[in-house]
Amino acid sequence: MTKLAVLSVSDKRGISDFAKQLIQRDFKIVSTGGTFEELKKNGVDATPVEDITHFKEMLDGRVKTLHPNVFGGILAKRDNPKHMKQLKENHISTIDLVCVNLYPFKATIQKPNVSEDDALENIDIGGPSMLRAAAKNYHDVFVITDPSDYKDFIEHYDQKDTGDTYRHHLAAKVFQTTAAYDALISKYLSNDPFPDKLTLTYEKADVMRYGENSHQKAAYYKEPIPETFSLANAKKLHGKKISYNNMCDADAALRIISEYKEPAVVAVKHRSPCGIGTDDTLYKAWRRAYESDTMSIFGGIVAFNRTVDLDVAKDLHKIFLEIVIAPKFSDDAYKLLAEKKNIRLMTVEDFTGIDPHHMDEVSLLGGILRQTPDLTYEAPSTFKIVTKAQPTDEQMKAMAFGQHAVKNVKSNAVVVTTGNETLGIGAGQPNRIDSAKIAIHKAINKPDYNHAVMASDAFFPMDDCVKYAATHDIKAIVEPGGSIRDKDSIKMADHYGIVLAFTGVRHFKH
Numbered sequence: 001m002t003k004l005a006v007l008s009v010s011d012k013r014g015i016s017d018f019a020k021q022l023i024q025r026d027f028k029i030v031s032t033g034g035t036f037e038e039l040k041k042n043g044v045d046a047t048p049v050e051d052i053t054h055f056k057e058m059l060d061g062r063v064k065t066l067h068p069n070v071f072g073g074i075l076a077k078r079d080n081p082k083h084m085k086q087l088k089e090n091h092i093s094t095i096d097l098v099c100v101n102l103y104p105f106k107a108t109i110q111k112p113n114v115s116e117d118d119a120l121e122n123i124d125i126g127g128p129s130m131l132r133a134a135a136k137n138y139h140d141v142f143v144i145t146d147p148s149d150y151k152d153f154i155e156h157y158d159q160k161d162t163g164d165t166y167r168h169h170l171a172a173k174v175f176q177t178t179a180a181y182d183a184l185i186s187k188y189l190s191n192d193p194f195p196d197k198l199t200l201t202y203e204k205a206d207v208m209r210y211g212e213n214s215h216q217k218a219a220y221y222k223e224p225i226p227e228t229f230s231l232a233n234a235k236k237l238h239g240k241k242i243s244y245n246n247m248c249d250a251d252a253a254l255r256i257i258s259e260y261k262e263p264a265v266v267a268v269k270h271r272s273p274c275g276i277g278t279d280d281t282l283y284k285a286w287r288r289a290y291e292s293d294t295m296s297i298f299g300g301i302v303a304f305n306r307t308v309d310l311d312v313a314k315d316l317h318k319i320f321l322e323i324v325i326a327p328k329f330s331d332d333a334y335k336l337l338a339e340k341k342n343i344r345l346m347t348v349e350d351f352t353g354i355d356p357h358h359m360d361e362v363s364l365l366g367g368i369l370r371q372t373p374d375l376t377y378e379a380p381s382t383f384k385i386v387t388k389a390q391p392t393d394e395q396m397k398a399m400a401f402g403q404h405a406v407k408n409v410k411s412n413a414v415v416v417t418t419g420n421e422t423l424g425i426g427a428g429q430p431n432r433i434d435s436a437k438i439a440i441h442k443a444i445n446k447p448d449y450n451h452a453v454m455a456s457d458a459f460f461p462m463d464d465c466v467k468y469a470a471t472h473d474i475k476a477i478v479e480p481g482g483s484i485r486d487k488d489s490i491k492m493a494d495h496y497g498i499v500l501a502f503t504g505v506r507h508f509k510h
């Protein structure tokens with residue numbers, strides 16, 4: 001028995017071949033204007049949709065398939081006598097297959113200087129309606145929206161493997177497609193970061209070998225139009241597949257490195273830095289980041305904000321690193337590092353920094369939290385010196401570097417730094433004094449310790465951190481202030497004659 005297939009596609013690749021295959025399987029083809037022309041050009045026998053609607057396409061194609069003769073034919077339940085009787089009374093034929101892909105809204109809004117009129121014109125109305133109708137009635141209607149499914153459909157059809165499981169799969173794909181399409185439109189039209197209905201959409205970019213641990217499963221999803229400065233736009237030049245944990249650490253490394261204007265290097269483990277260095281050359285910055293913690297960097301992710309040259313590469317070659325990310329690698333540096341099979345080399349060419357419109361999200365049971373990112377750090381000119389002792393220029397520079405570094409360390413975070421390197425990082429302890437002890441313990445035997453200052457991401461709830469630092473030769477401390485016991489910390493600092501500076505801004509990082 002002849003069946004009816006409606007073909008209406010913007011992406012016309014493969015449509016003529018698919019139509020020919022359908023005709024060989026006793027489908028009669030009905031199609032809209034442009035699709036009809038494409039089929040005719042390729043010698044495919046088709047009927048214009050007007051022959052069904054008895055209505056000419058109008059409003060520049062805004063209305064072509066939106067007609068009861070189309071929607072009745074798609075939506076009627078074949079096992080419902082009332083539905084079938086109504087079709088008969090209205091001379092409507094059943095439609096057995098709908099093949100639609102939508103106006104290219106995404107490609108349109110990616111065009112430079114696209115006008116809103118052009119974007120609105122590329123919002124498909126009839127296409128999603130037909131897709132949704134066919135997917136709703138998937139027991140009776142095949143629905144295909146992805147050109148890569150044409151071949152698969154024919155195979156299923158020929159093998160008579162078109163039962164509910166397959167039809168259900170096609171229908172689910174439709175609602176993913178239309179929901180993602182609408183989510184993109186909604187994002188384009190709204191600039192509210194906290195809308196009443198948050199409709200996020202992502203596209204599967206990679207299936208990870210496993211998740212955070214080998215018994216977990218994971219996949220990586222990208223935004224449909226990813227932020228310029230992001231892992232989504234990174235290129236992997238060399239190395240094996242990237243893991244879930246690599247992605248997390250590489251993202252953390254990118255975020256941190258993006259904040260430095262001068263040549264800078266950051267080494268990351270478990271989303272927290274284990275070394276940050278800056279200097280007037282990348283090699284010197286690298287040495288500072290590396291010397292910060294020569295043990296923890298093992299198996300780490302290292303990000304650079306300048307081209308990695310041969311000098312840096314020679315050092316990197318000597319240690320085991322999971323990933324090196326940079327805007328570029330010089331040819332000789334790349335050649336040397338690519339000798340190592342286990343290292344991944346990635347570039348993010350457009351080092352524009354984090355998009356100010358970026359939003360951070362975390363998954364909770366039953367919801368997500370969304371917030372604006374923490375993109376600020378405080379200029380030293382805004383520090384309030386609250387002790388009798390006043391900082392030297394060198395201490396001011398070190399406190400500026402320290403309070404910048406500490407904001408990117410997992411809370412409770414305390415760091416010991418000079419003006420361009422971390423000497424000790426105390427991360428993620430549930431109490432601040434333990435973080436301070438770790439940071440000082442790691443720093444105390446380093447040659448530059450006598451120039452070091454301590455920085456904390458949040459205020460000291462009591463004077464113990466100041467006392468511990470002062471009795472371990474720290475001469476200046478920077479912290480947000482704001483505790484009801486600030487005066488105890490100030491008194492302790494004055495007692496030991498050291499500097500205490502308040503920034504006024506907390507930088508927790510969970």
Ligand SMILES: NC(=O)c1ncn([C@@H]2O[C@H](COP(=O)(O)O)[C@@H](O)[C@H]2O)c1NC=O
Nearest residue numbers: 010032034035062064065066103125126127
């Ligand atoms: N308005 C309608 O009735 C309508 N029906 C189908 N379309 C879309 O028109 C496109 C195909 O048009 P054509 O065959 O004329 O190139 C498809 O992307 C399809 O989703 C429509 N266009 C937009 O809404």
